[in-house]
Structures are given as C-alpha cells and as structure tokens.
Amino acid sequence: EDQVTQSPEALRLQEGESSSLNCSYTVSGLRGLFWYRQDPGKGPEFLFTLYSAGEEKEKERLKATLTKKESFLHITAPKPEDSATYLCAVRNSNTGKLIFGQGTTLQVKP
Amino acid sequence: DADVTQTPRNRITKTGKRIMLECSQTKGHDRMYWYRQDPGLGLRLIYYSFDVKDINKGEISDGYSVSRQAQAKFSLSLESAIPNQTALYFCATSSLGGGASTDTQYFGPGTRLTVL
Numbered sequence: 001e002d003q004v005t006q007s008p009e010a011l012r013l014q015e016g017e018s019s020s021l022n023c024s025y026t027v028s029g030l031r032g033l034f035w036y037r038q039d040p041g042k043g044p045e046f047l048f049t050l051y052s053a054g055e056e057k058e059k060e061r062l063k064a065t066l067t068k069k070e071s072f073l074h075i076t077a078p079k080p081e082d083s084a085t086y087l088c089a090v091r092n093s094n095t096g097k098l099i100f101g102q103g104t105t106l107q108v109k110p
Numbered sequence: 111d112a113d114v115t116q117t118p119r120n121r122i123t124k125t126g127k128r129i130m131l132e133c134s135q136t137k138g139h140d141r142m143y144w145y146r147q148d149p150g151l152g153l154r155l156i157y158y159s160f161d162v163k164d165i166n167k168g169e170i171s172d173g174y175s176v177s178r179q180a181q182a183k184f185s186l187s188l189e190s191a192i193p194n195q196t197a198l199y200f201c202a203t204s205s206l207g208g209g210a211s212t213d214t215q216y217f218g219p220g221t222r223l224t225v226l
Binding site for chain 2: 049
C-alpha cells in the first residue's frame with residue numbers, strides 16, 4: 001500500500017536555527033515526489049518536484065533532497081515568514097494519483 | 111488574479127441540504143481534481159477529471175458527485191450533506207505537458223464547509 005509519513009508533526013525553531021523535515025515513503029513506482037507549503041486558511045503552494053534518487057532542488061532558504069526511501073526538506077537560517085505547514089506527496093506511476101503525508105507544521109520564532 | 115478560484119470560500123449548511131462547490135481556472139490546464147483536508151488525515155482525493163468527458167472516482171467519493179462543465183470549470187456536489195463532511199475542500203489543476211514539471215498540481219484557496 002502506498003504511504004507517506006512526515007516527521008516531526010510539529011517543529012519550533014528560533015530564527016536562524018537550521019533544521020530538516022523528513023518525508024518517508026513507500027510507493028509502487030515513484031513518478032515524482034512533491035513538496036508544498038501551506039499557510040493557515042490557504043491552499044497548498046507548490047515548492048519542488050524531485051524525480052530520482054540523488055536529485056536536489058533549492059529555493060531561497062529551502063533545499064529538497066531525495067533518496068530511494070525518503071526526502072528531506074532542509075531549512076537554512078529560517079525566518080519567521082517560513083512558518084507554515086509543509087506537505088510532502090508522492091505520485092504512483094501506475095495510477096498517477098498523489099498520496100499526501102499529514103504535514104509538518106513549522107513555527108519560527110524571532 | 112488568482113489562477114484557480116473556488117466559490118464559496120466559506121459555507122455553513124444543515125444536515126440533508128444539497129450544496130455545490132465550484133472551481134474555475136485560467137491556467138489552461140486539462141486536468142482538475144477535488145480534495146478534502148481534515149486535521150490529522152491530510153489531503154484525500156474525492157474525484158478527478160482528465161478532460162471534459164472524463165470523470166474518475168478518488169479514494170473517498172461516497173456522498174459526493176462532480177460535474178465538468180467546461181475545461182475550466184469543475185464543480186463538486188454534496189447531494190445530502192452530513193456533519194462528517196465538514197472539512198476544507200480544495201480544487202487543483204494540472205497539465206500533462208512536456209518537461210520536468212509534468213503534471214504538477216496547483217491548488218485553489220479552498221472552501222471551508224461546515225455541516226450542522
């Protein structure tokens with residue numbers, strides 16, 4: 001069964017304190033791992049897509065990496081505006097459907 | 111202007127009422143989706159449509175129906191609302207184009223539905 005597990009569920013950081021969010025997955029044929037950011041009361045905002053193990057993508061203070069079993073979202077020197085819920089999803093290559101994790105809620109304090 | 115719009119943004123209704131949520135997009139995408147989001151359960155797929163004549167059930171379609179009125183419009187109906195359908199509902203769109211960003215889903219702002 002396809003499954004996505006994100007950890008931790010919640011993370012509190014001080015401004016400037018770097019950390020990583022984890023997304024572990026099992027899927028019968030991976031056709032993309034997606035990271036989204038979701039602010040309270042808003043829809044998920046697309047961040048990255050990773051397709052193969054070893055691939056990395058960066059955007060400002062965020063860097064996403066991918067292995068055969070998990071993905072990490074590294075946050076370097078976070079700012080309060082990085083506070084949000086970060087969602088991970090994988091696409092099954094057979095069905096084409098996205099399977100979402102439950103998200104990690106990040107709070108960055110000034 | 112937003113690429114994916116949803117109406118209404120908030121709705122409170124009573125058990126047994128019929129309700130329709132609407133989604134419109136200006137992204138020119140051919141694929142559209144409806145999800146619901148519940149605390150602790152993440153996003154779950156209700157229905158999806160790959161073009162105007164194609165409608166498919168997702169993992170939690172019971173109690174819901176959809177209509178794809180045009181390439182840009184996809185509506186979700188609750189024929190007889192019940193309290194456990196209280197949730198955040200999101201519409202998403204994607205396009206099976208070429209390149210590395212193939213079929214990335216882009217989400218609307220959501221509709222908060224409360225069924226009393």
